[in-house]
Amino acid sequence: MSSADDVKLKQSREDFVAQWGALGTHWGINRTMAQIHALLMTEPEAIGTDEVMERLQISRGNAHTNLKELVSWGLIRTIVKKGERREFFEAEKDVWKIFTIVARERRRREIDPALGVLHQCLDDSRGIDTPEGRAFHEQMSKLAEFVGFASNVADRVSGMKYGIALQLAARLLS
Amino acid sequence: MSSADDVKLKQSREDFVAQWGALGTHWGINRTMAQIHALLMTEPEAIGTDEVMERLQISRGNAHTNLKELVSWGLIRTIVKKGERREFFEAEKDVWKIFTIVARERRRREIDPALGVLHQCLDDSRGIDTPEGRAFHEQMSKLAEFVGFASNVADRVSGMKYGIALQLAARLLS
DNA sequence: TCATAATTTCAGTATTTACTGAAACTTCGG
DNA sequence: CCGAAGTTTCAGTAAATACTGAAATTATGA
Incomplete structure (x- = not known):
């Protein structure tokens, strides 16, 4: 039974995403972009636009704009899964x-x-x-x-x- | 007769101040702070708050806040001239x-x-x-x-x- | 080719950040 | 101690930036 660990991990990750987002501000990067980057850096699997929207509680337009911006920087890349129509994204972790x-x-x-x-x-x-x-x-x-x-x-x-x-x-x- | 040169210099300096200010934005520094810094970096003499206000066409409060901020960074320093009551400022030029x-x-x-x-x-x-x-x-x-x-x-x-x-x-x- | 899932765009709105101007305060010479 | 010169503060406002949500567009596979 690892649910205590699961909760701790979830909290720590949410904390990281929120705080990294706040830091982005001081780096000339908008909060959402930094948050998405943080989310993807700590996510083992590639995830789609809808999951990003849900996890960060942001609109589709906002998620879209910032995902594209991160792709253009080269900090994340798009993944196509076979049998899936939509795009997934994963972060460069190195x-x-x-x-x-x-x-x-x-x-x-x-x-x-x-x-x-x-x-x-x-x-x-x-x-x-x-x-x-x-x-x-x-x-x-x-x-x-x-x-x-x-x-x-x-x-x-x-x-x-x-x-x-x-x-x-x-x-x-x- | 050097007035043509004087005009050219004035224009070039104004240009530098304006553009350096715009750049400040990308550096996480507000426009006014960057402009004051540019102004003082290209000014041979120390100048006072009122001249900064006039040259940049900004309010007293704005000039004051950003001069103090620049002093706190150490990018400019205050100068007291004998017989003068007000403070003057000069930039670190190195x-x-x-x-x-x-x-x-x-x-x-x-x-x-x-x-x-x-x-x-x-x-x-x-x-x-x-x-x-x-x-x-x-x-x-x-x-x-x-x-x-x-x-x-x-x-x-x-x-x-x-x-x-x-x-x-x-x-x-x- | 059509129906639908997915993506993209953008006008309107909200939030954040910077600036103004005037009042309050401080300092100093007389 | 008084009055003027200089400095600081800050409530209100303006400007810049980011976000929403819905409509328009594009891609997919049946």
Whole structure:
């Protein structure tokens, strides 16, 4: 008789889903998307839209939008079961893969646009021949250089095999 | 006669402030805070609340709140000028310092709470003796280990002197 | 090809987050 | 201690973002 364990598991999982969802907010990810991701990460089986709706108590439109968004990120994938007409979804569970996906997506959404702004300002302020103009250009230049550099580093790291990244990290912490 | 240059500089700076503000949104930072930061980063002189209000066309309350928030992050500091009663503000302009400040703040707001959730779920699911329970515990364990590890690495890197970090990064990119 | 199950879209609404403006409070020189 | 300059707070409002629910569309297999 394992029903006590079943209850504990259910509660713990619900807790994880709810809290992970709340955290998503601080990550620029909407609550529902983070909750669905949490739900699927802790679900051994692929599940369908209706079960997601029921488990999270959300509308079909909401479930649909966020499932698609997670698929486009690559954090979950669709599964077709033979003899079943509807789609099922399962999460990528490998932590290193999750990390690299999120890192790339954030670079694309947060760093690349910043670089764009900086390069444009660099161009616009090139050759302004006043003390203030040179100071502005210099500041833009430093920012652009640093952000570009950081972007490349992030790319390299998230393109590594897990083992290599681990080695590198281990040297840093030693 | 440098008024053409002055106009170009003014436009470029306004552009930078506006666009940097828009970017702030994607970084979990509100637009005004990012705009004030951009304004001060490109301003050679320390400026006061009223000038911030005027340059960004925002209310006193808004300017005040976000200036204080930037001070609490350490991205700007207050300056007292002799013979002046009011406070002036100037930005930290060193890119490495800006990076370490932002990195630490984001760790505090994004990673630490996630670790908290994971550790709690680890505890809650310890010893649940069903296949599903063990799988859940295992997944929490992997996530917690990875996030904790990443947090330590980020700490180390953002605690480095710029020169050392550069060397490290150079090795990565070579 | 039709009936129906499943998916997608979107106008309207709810929720969350940010901002205003004015009043309350604090500080300081006279 | 008083009055003016400066700072802080916050109730009300505006703007941005996320969600619902139902209708439109598409895919399936009999």
